[in-house]
Amino acid sequence: MSEPGQPSRTSSPVHSRASSRGFSRLRLYGHAVAIQLASQLEYRSSFWLMLLGQVLTSFGALLGVWFMMERFHSVAGFTQADVLLCFASVLMAFSLAETFFRGFDQFPALLADGRFDRMLLRPAPLILQVLTGTIEFTRFGRLVQGFIVFCWALPRVAVVWTPGHVAVLALMLLMNTFVFACLFVLYAGICFFTIEGLEFMNIFTDGGREFGAYPYAIYGKRVLQILTCLVPLALVQYYPLLWLTGRSTSILHALAPLGALFFILPTALVWRLGLRRYRSTGS
Amino acid sequence: MIEVRGLSKEYHVRRRGSGAAAVWRSFFSRSHDVIQALDDVSFRIADGEMVGYIGPNGAGKSSTIKILSGILWPDSGSCLIDGRVPWLERREHVRQIGVVFGQRSQLWWDVPVGDSFVLIRELYQVPAADFHRRLDELSELLDLGELLRTPARQLSLGQRMRCELAAALLHGPRILFLDEPTIGLDATAKLAVRHFIRELNREHGTTVILTTHDMQDIEALTGRILLIGRGRILLDGSLSELKQASAGHGNLDELVARLYQRYELA
Numbered sequence: 140m141s142e143p144g145q146p147s148r149t150s151s152p153v154h155s156r157a158s159s160r161g162f163s164r165l166r167l168y169g170h171a172v173a174i175q176l177a178s179q180l181e182y183r184s185s186f187w188l189m190l191l192g193q194v195l196t197s198f199g200a201l202l203g204v205w206f207m208m209e210r211f212h213s214v215a216g217f218t219q220a221d222v223l224l225c226f227a228s229v230l231m232a233f234s235l236a237e238t239f240f241r242g243f244d245q246f247p248a249l250l251a252d253g254r255f256d257r258m259l260l261r262p263a264p265l266i267l268q269v270l271t272g273t274i275e276f277t278r279f280g281r282l283v284q285g286f287i288v289f290c291w292a293l294p295r296v297a298v299v300w301t302p303g304h305v306a307v308l309a310l311m312l313l314m315n316t317f318v319f320a321c322l323f324v325l326y327a328g329i330c331f332f333t334i335e336g337l338e339f340m341n342i343f344t345d346g347g348r349e350f351g352a353y354p355y356a357i358y359g360k361r362v363l364q365i366l367t368c369l370v371p372l373a374l375v376q377y378y379p380l381l382w383l384t385g386r387s388t389s390i391l392h393a394l395a396p397l398g399a400l401f402f403i404l405p406t407a408l409v410w411r412l413g414l415r416r417y418r419s420t421g422s
Numbered sequence: 423m424i425e426v427r428g429l430s431k432e433y434h435v436r437r438r439g440s441g442a443a444a445v446w447r448s449f450f451s452r453s454h455d456v457i458q459a460l461d462d463v464s465f466r467i468a469d470g471e472m473v474g475y476i477g478p479n480g481a482g483k484s485s486t487i488k489i490l491s492g493i494l495w496p497d498s499g500s501c502l503i504d505g506r507v508p509w510l511e512r513r514e515h516v517r518q519i520g521v522v523f524g525q526r527s528q529l530w531w532d533v534p535v536g537d538s539f540v541l542i543r544e545l546y547q548v549p550a551a552d553f554h555r556r557l558d559e560l561s562e563l564l565d566l567g568e569l570l571r572t573p574a575r576q577l578s579l580g581q582r583m584r585c586e587l588a589a590a591l592l593h594g595p596r597i598l599f600l601d602e603p604t605i606g607l608d609a610t611a612k613l614a615v616r617h618f619i620r621e622l623n624r625e626h627g628t629t630v631i632l633t634t635h636d637m638q639d640i641e642a643l644t645g646r647i648l649l650i651g652r653g654r655i656l657l658d659g660s661l662s663e664l665k666q667a668s669a670g671h672g673n674l675d676e677l678v679a680r681l682y683q684r685y686e687l688a
Binding site: 160163171177252260 | 434494528533542544547573
């Protein structure tokens with residue numbers, strides 16, 4: 140507790156240095172992950188059932204893709220293995236983003252029961268606090284399933300794996316996770332205005348996952364345009380896939396996932412405007 | 423030092439009547455009711471003071487607390503706390519304040535209290551030595567002991583409130599806001615909480631701002647009372663001045679009820 144006459148004793152010399160601040164945030168996040176994992180494992184049977192449930196629901200989607208490809212062999216020139224690689228990478232990216240960012244899915248509840256006010260009462264970055272508040276490990280179920288399909292598809296696609304191919308694939312996964320994470324934050328930012336959750340956002344989150352099982356180009360030119368310019372889901376899926384599978388040699392297609400970085404701009408803007416509104420209306 | 427001058431805040435509340443026609447109408451044109459939550463509120467609180475902030479429900483107490491703690495922007499007026507404007511320098515400001523809501527927990531529900539404290543330490547980046555010194559002191563004063571290993575959901579209300587107090591003080595704030603800290607507590611727990619707050623104020627000179635409906639809290643803790651009603655400060659004085667203003671006999675609850683009547687708050 141503070142002694143009178145020593146006003147600034149709470150501010151440690153640590154938080155004035157940027158690098159150690161980054162480190163301590165990472166440590167905070169690591170701690171929160173560990174503690175929440177422990178607490179979720181406390182309800183052991185519930186944990187495993189939820190995990191299993193997550194695997195089963197997306198298993199249905201896998202079967203759908205599998206039988207479709209068994210019947211038609213190729214869509215828009217993509218083979219079964221190509222499509223399954225696409226399916227697996229989108230699923231993995233989605234479940235990673237979901238595990239760590241789906242806390243934003245509960246954002247209307249955070250606003251309603253005052254938990255968000257509590258976060259405003261603390262000096263740590265708000266996004267980080269929302270992240271640490273709600274981590275859903277059961278969502279790993281999908282990640283595991285995605286990984287298995289990924290491993291099945293990798294040797295079956297007609298790709299000669301060079302370091303460049305591996306790098307583009309990794310970039311694709313990483314940036315796809317990033318786009319999904321942005322979508323979750325965007326959803327939360329909109330909640331500041333509407334208070335209730337907006338179901339239409341699920342077209343891009345859950346929808347992005349479901350439709351992302353196939354290369355987005357098969358849904359037509361208009362959809363591809365929207366997913367290129369507006370919500371850059373195609374930048375992290377269709378275009379790099381073209382390059383990976385040898386359908387294009389353009390470096391632009393290979394590096395398209397980097398373009399998705401710009402999606403941070405509208406996301407941050409909506410979040411900031413929303414936060415400002417919240418703090419001036421009090422609801 | 424807390425210096426509040428001319429603070430005002432309006433809320434716009436959407437209104438519509440009941441029935442299908444009203445729903446249909448409100449879909450196209452929304453009518454707002456304007457609620458004046460705070461109307462030209464001014465006061466000054468010195469370091470180390472303990473102030474009771476009272477008033478009927480909806481009088482503007484929580485709006486004031488929200489503005490003073492930096493969450494909410496006022497429409498007009500100024501507020502300086504230790505030289506900072508809370509809502510402009512929120513992140514620096516909140517390092518200096520602790521807030522306890524009697525009705526809401528700040529602890530992680532399924533997690534042992536001690537683990538929650540570790541997370542709080544990291545949210546505020548409290549240096550390890552300071553953290554352990556404060557935790558030892560708070561554990562002793564609040565008799566936390568075994569509670570630190572208990573998940574928050576298994577605590578009784580009284581035990582939880584002791585943990586909440588500790589959680590709000592781990593970063594060593596100079597100002598403590600308490601929003602109905604004794605609500606729902608049994609007699610023993612109430613006494614323990616009051617005793618702790620008094621000790622905290624005496625030992626560390628922490629400024630305490632207490633909102634409550636429990637007049638015994640006020641009697642036991644605060645030398646000074648701010649009475650707010652319909653967004654305005656109606657009375658700023660000592661307990662005896664409050665008794666004078668209500669001009670009557672009976673226990674404190676009756677005095678306050680009479681005051682509310684006089685100011686047409688009830």
